Amino acid sequence: MHHTHRTRPWHDHDFDPGNPSGERGTRRVVLLAAAMMVAELVAGSLTNSMALLADGLHMGTHVAALGIAAFAYRYARRHAADPRFAFGTWKVGVLAGFASAIILGLVALFMVYESVVRLLNPVPIRYGDAILVAAVGLAVNLLSAWLLHGHDGHVHSHGHDHGRGHDLNLRAAYLHVLADALTSVFAIVALLGGRFFGWDVLDPVMGIVGAVVITTWAWGLLGRTGRVLLDREMDAAVVAEIREVLDDGDAVVVDLHVWRVGPDKFACIVALVAADPLPPDEYRRRLQVHEEIVHVTVEVHPCTGEHPHTEEQAIAH
Incomplete structure (x- = not known):
């Protein structure tokens, strides 16, 4: 009689301890951003406010990006023991961070486009509605940043900093929240300048400035995630x-x-x-x-x- 047995690996090949607190924080931020998006879209429809509608649609892009981060956490956790992944599912989160960086870059590109259009073809601004939207958006994003802050799961070995060891999935979600908060700050400054000093051109100019900053963040995140995905670690x-x-x-x-x-x-x-x-x-x-x-x-x-x-x-x- 022949006996068959299943060979076992010498040790576990899942080297990701996970980040439960980061995953919980991301889920909460997704729900918060989704609620804000729905509220802005409904309020914009009821009040015929284009500012509210536009910000609601803009918030939708961040909901999508944050949703990718939340999905990556769940997928990586549920498939951590799947033998088809030679070294575990840690890179699922890195891939999600890479995708989020691309979305950030597209958001910045759209901001530049909208700002240039408004520079060439100025439109009347409803300062009251716009300032209210920016203030509420800033509050929501500051709350989201607080929920995500401090949960990157970074660890050091033997006191050495080998770099790029942070939770890049959570980093991507955090950058989306910061990008939206930065946009709100620039918008408030520009709208106050336009309302009280007549500097209407400040609104599109601030849009371009914000897009440049967000592009810088997106490029850095692309570099960090891309190095991991391409195994470019020989300089570590x-x-x-x-x-x-x-x-x-x-x-x-x-x-x-x-x-x-x-x-x-x-x-x-x-x-x-x-x-x-x-x-x-x-x-x-x-x-x-x-x-x-x-x-x-x-x-x-x-x-x-x-x-x-x-x-x-x-x-x-």
Whole structure:
């Protein structure tokens, strides 16, 4: 009789501890933003206020982006043990952050378009309604920022800051809230200037200024999430630490690949050439001093010739 059994991995491959507080905060902000959007759309329809309707539609884009963040948390949590994900579901949140950065950029582009149109074709501004909308929007976004602040789940290993370890999904949601709050502040300043000093041009100008700031935030978020998604981590501090531990005079690192698999957690594949090779487990043991390195694959090659430590000989073996 033949017996079959299911092989188990040596250890869990889910390296994301999750961020329950960040997930709860994001869900609350989604509900708050959705309620604000509905209230503005209903009030705008009842009062024929274009300012209210426009802000309600603008709020809709942030509801969509925040909804992506909330969905990413839920999906990552529910599929954390899915074996189809080789290194867990942490990058689901990073992908959501990348998508949110694109939405932020589109919002900024729309703000520039609207501002240029109003510069070229000024329209009468209902200052009372517009100031009220901006003030309420600012209050809602400050409350949302408070709900999200301090829940990024950032951790450090051995006192080192390896960078980019924050919850990038929550960071994206936070930037959307800040972008809306910034827009409201600029709008209030511009509307007060227009109402009391007749500076009507200040409204579209502030729109362009706000768009530039938001574009800067979006570009930074795109860079941070894009680096993780493309595994561009070979400039991380942990790479030098791996070489320092393994390049001990006898063994030489001839090939090294490092990538992020969780917040401040890294995996690596390393190939070594050594005159007197040790078992691979010994090199793994040496790397345990850096707890941020959570998944290690080691190849060890014996060297030959008078000057053995060359990459060509490692590849030949």
